[in-house]
Amino acid sequence: MRTITLVIAWTVVALPLGWGVYQSVQKAMPLFNSPSKPIQESSLDSRLVSGLAKDGLRTDLKACLGVLLPLI
């Protein structure tokens, strides 16, 4: 009797969880089936675009402060 209760209890939770996992696996399938499209600007070229490497840190710091200061 105890074993049956145990099996029923685990089945009740395993069925919806299994369904959820199946749905996610289905949703994830396109990830493995499609090749990457070429991105618009190559990563090497982009480093030369408008001196971004220099400005990047400043921009990031500004964005970080914009998020963190209101919280403080």
Added chain:
Amino acid sequence: MKFLSREATIAKPGFNRWLVPPAAISVHMCIGEVYGFSVFNVPLTQIGAGWTIPQVGWVYSIALFMLGISAAVFGKWVERSGPRKTMVTSCACFCGGLLISAIAVKLQSLWLLYIGYGITGGIGLGLGYISPVSTLIKWFPDRPGMATGMAIMGFGGGALIGAPLGVKLMDFFQSTTNSGVAEAFIAMALLYAIFMLFGAFLVRVPADDWKPNGWAPDEHVQPMMTNANVAVDVAWKTPQFWCLWLVLCMNVSAGIGILGQASKMCSDMFGVSAAVGGGFAGLLSLFNMGGRFVWSSVSDYTGRKTVYSIYFLLGAILYCLVPWTQNIQHKALFVAVTATIITMYGGGFATIPAYLRDMFGTYQVGAIHGRLITAWSVAALIGPSLVNYMSTARIEAGVPKAEAYNSTMFLMAGLLLVGLIANLLVRPVDSKYHVRKSSQG
């Protein structure tokens, strides 16, 4: 109402403790639906009430905020009342919140939606989150990490169920004149109530003197695992509590930043379609769920401090590798790296109750866990905002979309290093904070 009392849930001799994990999972997989709430965002803007996505987006934020607040405020009540009464109250709030939301949709009242799903449902989330976890810790003193991992894995699983279920129900009830959202809310309320009440019916607490067969508390007390207890009102004034608060906050901030933006990030970095980006997000959810059980179980063997050091150190290294995978356009490597990061994000959630038990004992671990969950609420604000604002600022500064996330990844690695320092600072709680046996009641 005696049926709901703590005394009525004390297990009789011979009760099989493996019946408690399904009880915990059934509650967690219902309240985990909150992660899938975003599927209602667009339909809610199309019911003719003139609601916008940012307005509707607040529902999710309020619910998560209320999760943290209610867990912190009602933690002591949860410990006093026992798991069954708490689970039934959680069910009433969460499912009641869904029903109020259905009325809100029919009346086209945004404020009622905030009160329904956000506030009422959010309180249900908080109560439902901490109660089963604290109960499982008491049933599995020999493997607390694995036990909490099972319950919190259920919460991760709730997201996998909630999102497709919401979509399928809306499709089922949809007509030319009706979006089907209100009916979907009602159906979900009824379905979730069945599962949550099933959990409440099944749950039991162990008798005070109960121990697993053949197990005895370690005579030689390990330095990072106490056999003593600390009361919640004392625990939250100790440095250990705040170190663990920071540990959770940093771990969640770093992970949630990726998880919330996964689909868009994948599309931007690799130029793939939205469907493929969505697939990536789905895959991460699976790893998030699996990591909760696996890492938390591993922590029973390695110790909690070691496993968190692994999360933070390995996580920081992997975050620094993400820009490189984009640079060489290696999609499989990118997926492997981010999936591993997300397993540790989930693991961080699942291992924290066991870490609290090691530090503060089992006496009021649920209430302490409740107060620590406020770190999650803060992280839910910081993480996605950082990724959003930084990537947007980079794109506005002229950086190609594919590279806009690179500095965000380094920032996330930095957050993890802050978490690592907080984790290394965790020391055993001073014995002056311990509760004397006579006052435990």
